[in-house]
Amino acid sequence: MGFIKQITAIAAVSIIGLSASMVGASAADKIRIGTEGAYPPFNNLTSDGQLVGFDIDIAKALCEEMKAECEFVTQDWDGMIPALIANKFDAVIASMSITEERLQKVDFTNKYYNTPPAIAVPKDSEIAGVTPADLDGVALGAQSSTTHSNYAEAKFPGADIKLYPTADEYKLDIINGRLGAVIDDVVVLSEWIDSADGACCKILGTLTPDPVINGAGAGIAIRKGSDELKAKFNAAIDAIRANGTYKEINDKYFKFDVYGS
Incomplete structure (x- = not known):
């Protein structure tokens, strides 16, 4: 009986370990996205608390392309970069321009739009x-x-x-x-x-x-060292540009291509 119980215990530990690793993999695919919710038509909070706008739709399309679960976190603009660095969220999709000053603190993906x-x-x-x-x-x-x-x-x-x-x-x-x-x-x-x-x-x-x-357009800000996440976002931006999803979202809000030259 003692031997059987020992085998059973080992099996139980193995199952728990496998479950933990599966949870870890799932958690790794969850991306927390910071946005302002006060900059229409790019991002805005409706009266019933829903986030809407070009940034939001682009973020959802990128997450779908990456097959990642995403959640939005609203943040006042002035505290956006400090909150990202403090790990309040994993990425900022809030019409943040890619500038040399900001690149000293965080990293950026390629642009996803550029308007004057x-x-x-x-x-x-x-x-x-x-x-x-x-x-x-x-x-x-x-x-x-x-x-x-x-x-x-x-x-x-x-x-x-x-x-x-x-x-x-x-x-x-x-x-x-x-x-x-x-x-x-x-x-x-x-x-x-x-x-x-x-x-x-x-x-x-x-x-x-x-x-x-003004920088090189609006990009997705991420913490320094997040190279894998940056690569995934860049690939997803290229993909939605190529498959027509970007144009569909663009045309919902604008009469011209905001991607820019």
């Missing part, structure tokens, strides 16, 4: 153009810790730059007459002015991206 910045102003604005001279002395709003705020600070030294935690907050201030202009992605601004909330304003013009400030 733009300036929007009230419809009755007397501002004539988007040169530094045009915006000299103008209260210019931007979301903080973004390539757009960096661009404003570098290119419009004469402007009175006002920084906001979210895009919604600068939009509210220009609606209420506290700003003379705002800077953001042309798609974000276009989507907004086409809505009832953005009826106050118009696109004054697009800006020529600065490769150092």
